Amino acid sequence: MLLIHSVTQSTYGKLTVESLLNAYIPADRQIALATGRALPEHVCGAVLYIDISGFTALTEALTHSLGAQRGIEELARQINQVYSTLIDELNHFGGSVISFNGDSLICWFNASTPDQIDDTALRALATARAMHAVMSLIGAVALPNGENSLLAIKAALAAGTARRMVIGDPAMHLIDTLAGDALVRAVAAESVAQRGEIIIDGATARRLSARLHITSWRVSTSDPTCDYAVVAGYSGSVAPQPWPQFVQLDPELAQPWLLPAIYQRLHAGLSEFTTELRPTVALFSRFGGIDFDRDPAAAAKLDSYVRWAQAVLARHQGTLVQVTLGEKGNFFYAAFGAPISYERDVSSALAAALAFCSPPAEFHLLDKVQIGITSGMMRSGAYGGRTRRTYGVLGDEVNLAARLMMQASPGQVFVTERIVAAAAAEFDFEQIGPLPVKGKRAPVQVYALQSRRLNAHDHTKHGGRDQPGSYTMIGREDEQALLQEHMQALKQHGQGGVICIEGEPGIGKSRLIAELRTQARSLGLTSFIGAASAAEHATLYYVWRDIFSQMLDLNVLTEPTQRRHHLYNLLEDEPDLLALAPLLNTIMLLELPDNATTSPLNGDARAEQTREMLLSFLRYSTTRSPKIVILEDAHWLDSASWALALEVCQQIPRTLLVISTRPISTPQPEHYRRLLDSPRARRIPLAALPFDECLALVCQSLGVRAIPEPVAALLREKAQGNPFFSEELVHTLRDAGFLRIADGTCELACRPEQLHQLAFSDSVHGVISSRIDRLAPLEQLTIKVASVIGRSFALDLLREIYPIRPGASQLEQHLSILEQLEHMRVDTPAPDLSYIFRHVITQEVAYNSMLFAQRRSLHRAVAEWFERTHADDLVPYYPLLAHHWGRADARQQALFYLDQAHDQAVRDGATQEALQFLDQARQLLAANALEL
Numbered sequence: 001m002l003l004i005h006s007v008t009q010s011t012y013g014k015l016t017v018e019s020l021l022n023a024y025i026p027a028d029r030q031i032a033l034a035t036g037r038a039l040p041e042h043v044c045g046a047v048l049y050i051d052i053s054g055f056t057a058l059t060e061a062l063t064h065s066l067g068a069q070r071g072i073e074e075l076a077r078q079i080n081q082v083y084s085t086l087i088d089e090l091n092h093f094g095g096s097v098i099s100f101n102g103d104s105l106i107c108w109f110n111a112s113t114p115d116q117i118d119d120t121a122l123r124a125l126a127t128a129r130a131m132h133a134v135m136s137l138i139g140a141v142a143l144p145n146g147e148n149s150l151l152a153i154k155a156a157l158a159a160g161t162a163r164r165m166v167i168g169d170p171a172m173h174l175i176d177t178l179a180g181d182a183l184v185r186a187v188a189a190e191s192v193a194q195r196g197e198i199i200i201d202g203a204t205a206r207r208l209s210a211r212l213h214i215t216s217w218r219v220s221t222s223d224p225t226c227d228y229a230v231v232a233g234y235s236g237s238v239a240p241q242p243w244p245q246f247v248q249l250d251p252e253l254a255q256p257w258l259l260p261a262i263y264q265r266l267h268a269g270l271s272e273f274t275t276e277l278r279p280t281v282a283l284f285s286r287f288g289g290i291d292f293d294r295d296p297a298a299a300a301k302l303d304s305y306v307r308w309a310q311a312v313l314a315r316h317q318g319t320l321v322q323v324t325l326g327e328k329g330n331f332f333y334a335a336f337g338a339p340i341s342y343e344r345d346v347s348s349a350l351a352a353a354l355a356f357c358s359p360p361a362e363f364h365l366l367d368k369v370q371i372g373i374t375s376g377m378m379r380s381g382a383y384g385g386r387t388r389r390t391y392g393v394l395g396d397e398v399n400l401a402a403r404l405m406m407q408a409s410p411g412q413v414f415v416t417e418r419i420v421a422a423a424a425a426e427f428d429f430e431q432i433g434p435l436p437v438k439g440k441r442a443p444v445q446v447y448a449l450q451s452r453r454l455n456a457h458d459h460t461k462h463g464g465r466d467q468p469g470s471y472t473m474i475g476r477e478d479e480q481a482l483l484q485e486h487m488q489a490l491k492q493h494g495q496g497g498v499i500c501i502e503g504e505p506g507i508g509k510s511r512l513i514a515e516l517r518t519q520a521r522s523l524g525l526t527s528f529i530g531a532a533s534a535a536e537h538a539t540l541y542y543v544w545r546d547i548f549s550q551m552l553d554l555n556v557l558t559e560p561t562q563r564r565h566h567l568y569n570l571l572e573d574e575p576d577l578l579a580l581a582p583l584l585n586t587i588m589l590l591e592l593p594d595n596a597t598t599s600p601l602n603g604d605a606r607a608e609q610t611r612e613m614l615l616s617f618l619r620y621s622t623t624r625s626p627k628i629v630i631l632e633d634a635h636w637l638d639s640a641s642w643a644l645a646l647e648v649c650q651q652i653p654r655t656l657l658v659i660s661t662r663p664i665s666t667p668q669p670e671h672y673r674r675l676l677d678s679p680r681a682r683r684i685p686l687a688a689l690p691f692d693e694c695l696a697l698v699c700q701s702l703g704v705r706a707i708p709e710p711v712a713a714l715l716r717e718k719a720q721g722n723p724f725f726s727e728e729l730v731h732t733l734r735d736a737g738f739l740r741i742a743d744g745t746c747e748l749a750c751r752p753e754q755l756h757q758l759a760f761s762d763s764v765h766g767v768i769s770s771r772i773d774r775l776a777p778l779e780q781l782t783i784k785v786a787s788v789i790g791r792s793f794a795l796d797l798l799r800e801i802y803p804i805r806p807g808a809s810q811l812e813q814h815l816s817i818l819e820q821l822e823h824m825r826v827d828t829p830a831p832d833l834s835y836i837f838r839h840v841i842t843q844e845v846a847y848n849s850m851l852f853a854q855r856r857s858l859h860r861a862v863a864e865w866f867e868r869t870h871a872d873d874l875v876p877y878y879p880l881l882a883h884h885w886g887r888a889d890a891r892q893q894a895l896f897y898l899d900q901a902h903d904q905a906v907r908d909g910a911t912q913e914a915l916q917f918l919d920q921a922r923q924l925l926a927a928n929a930l931e932l
Helices: 017-022 027-035 055-066 068-092 114-138 181-192 202-207 251-257 260-267 298-315 345-357 396-407 417-423 477-493 509-522 542-551 560-571 575-579 581-588 603-624 639-651 670-677 691-702 709-718 723-735 752-756 764-773 777-789 795-801 808-820 840-848 852-869 875-887 891-908 911-927
Strands: 042-053 096-101 104-111 140-142 148-150 152-167 175-179 198-201 212-219 227-234 276-287 318-324 330-336 370-384 389-394 413-416 427-435 444-452 497-502 526-531 627-632 655-661 681-685 739-742 745-748 792-794 824-828 834-837
Touching (some): 027 096, 042 068, 055 148, 068 114, 068 852, 096 370, 114 198, 114 227, 181 198, 198 202, 251 260, 330 345, 330 396, 345 370, 345 413, 345 417, 370 396, 370 417, 396 413, 396 444, 413 417, 509 526, 560 581, 603 639, 603 891, 627 639, 639 670, 639 911, 670 681, 691 723, 709 723, 723 764, 764 840, 777 852, 795 808, 875 891, 891 911
Parallel strands (some): 526 627
Antiparallel strands (some): 096 104, 140 148, 318 330, 413 444, 739 745
16 A cells, blocks of 8 residues: 655645545535535536556656655656646636546536537636646656656547436445546547647537637547547637635535545544555456446446445455546456455455456346456555545556456456465466566566355454453473573573574564563573664664663663763772773763773774673673573674674673574574574574464463354464464454454354455465554554654654644553554653564564655654754764664765764774665765765
């Protein structure tokens, strides 16, 4: 999955909520709504059809140079710059954008009376000339490789009569449409126009011939009776008729013209975070059979059909994005997965397509539909100009869906291989074969949807929310027994070892670790825990920071001065260690100045002395009592942390080292391999939970004694023993209102057969994305902004970079709701309140849904916060600052901190990290066309 505020701030400027809402309505209708009058259905005037060429080539060039996701985002930025410029010219001459159709605009210039049509047509022509002039200034788009991609427009114009119609259910989305003779002739004229031309249909050109500079006449190849004039300009002057700069329109009047999800986000002031990158399914459906020129009931028929289509889409969790009427038929465009994801978007789109192929009897006079469906990562949000825009989904797959629609025969649904792969278990398809498709270099493998298999149906959304219960460990008896055995050996005999818990995301590693710590406390054993971080993967000893802070009681002290004094007191009887204390700066953020002992230490010598000092602390701690040391998310460990873990295994026998990690692909880190090869090491691979244990787990999660059998059947089919996915699935059911929970009882809030018809995503990411979409707008914003900081984040930092200024209690309220819904939990209590995502997958899904531009802005804010807050000693934060400045695309700052981090790594003897920092710097230099 546009409101592109962060991406196009220079284009849109800082706009009020009211002006953002108004921009979804054509300019003339804005004024009509504000003044309380209705626009007539039957109108006369001029249609200006603007087609922008060059976006296909630009898309390919940007995708090739920036990758698919960033290419989509940069394409949208360029589109908005072009649209904004063109729409400014349109506003200057009193035209209104009725609709955005892919790379084109359909504009209307209204004539108050029929005798004003000629003057109105000249205003449209003057607009086209002005648009051509500005395109000559902005049409050359600079590519990352230094070359230019050229954009241009062609304009087609026709004057006469038309119909302005408002269609759609106001509870879902009202749509302003244009149809009729003038539109048909303008669309026909556009089909014979060439890049850079202005072309006028023959009837209009002959009426204006005294004022036109006609360079040539052109005849349509499809209809030789239709001719068109290629126009270079006109004689005399045309007075502009600019619209008022701002229209005061009550938000309640604007609301029906926006999709509900978009209105909610805009009304909450979240225009910047309405734009997203998300997996989306695009459906284009072509229909005909309505005569807009001669049928008095045409508007009612279209409105009835569109309302039915909206209802079908709502039932299948899709969104009607656009309706287009024209010479070659009428079509609508629907999206599944944007602006809200409902898990199984591919299946939902296919089910909706089958419904469109079999409409109710009242629509029997309409032509059979032609449908194209594709899926992929797309950019959803608003596009257009400062004063006029629309919601849409952009991406190459959208264009492909439209082209598949055009190639399908009446009654056919054409889909791509990706659609078939996602839904082959539920639907039957016929292979059509590779077809040539405009804009594609190679033929596209196309399939035709045949039918849905028996007992595969779709579901309906409800609303509601309940609270989860408390937790005890369920299942994993063998694993728990093994951990108990090792903890007993540690307690009774001081016999340590290494336990490595491996498993896929969501399989229950963290739950097992939490149970281990609970059992350790009951045995009187002390455990220290640290978690690695993707953002800190190159920060030396990051996973050990919390461990040694806990071990030395530094975690209860917040001021650097207090921490330093505390450490000095601990080491006052150990002069050798006291002299080496500055080596702890990188690990525990102590800001100790180097001394005569540590200043000369560099490279391997410094790394060895640092490791020995840390081992001394742990050795001393274990002489008093054996200890458990836990390293979570070890797949993100730096080399120094792995090296220390191996040394602990080899030198500190009274330590039980517990490592949890996702499966680490080869080549595995050398120290990890050596740890696993140790005779004291045991590996615990976590498999899926048995179904009865999953059932008990979700009952506990919901705080109920049992769940209805239909829910249990769904859980058995879809969760496949993944504990996290099991909980997320029932939470989704609960949040969507399918479950009613009260007093420990769980009941269905729908008919059992409806629940049996549900089709949920088999992807944990899909379910989490759906749960995030169901949050209130400000809760969505909070979880997305927090995801940029990392898996754990301090409230102070979150508040500082939050893009709007909520009160302290308001932000904490959002976090409290996210905590109640189990997206995150408190990590450290007040006064240094911090939170941690309950699972890293939630953080990843939230982070990846944002545009690169949105992430860049937030990463910059995070980096600047660290620079301000820790200005006295940035050394421990060099890798983190390099990470955030790099993600902010601030190459000079990133290079500076990579250089500092490299030098520090060399000094600390962390050769692997030093090489990593050097490689990252070289990549940045190459990307920026700089030289070493």
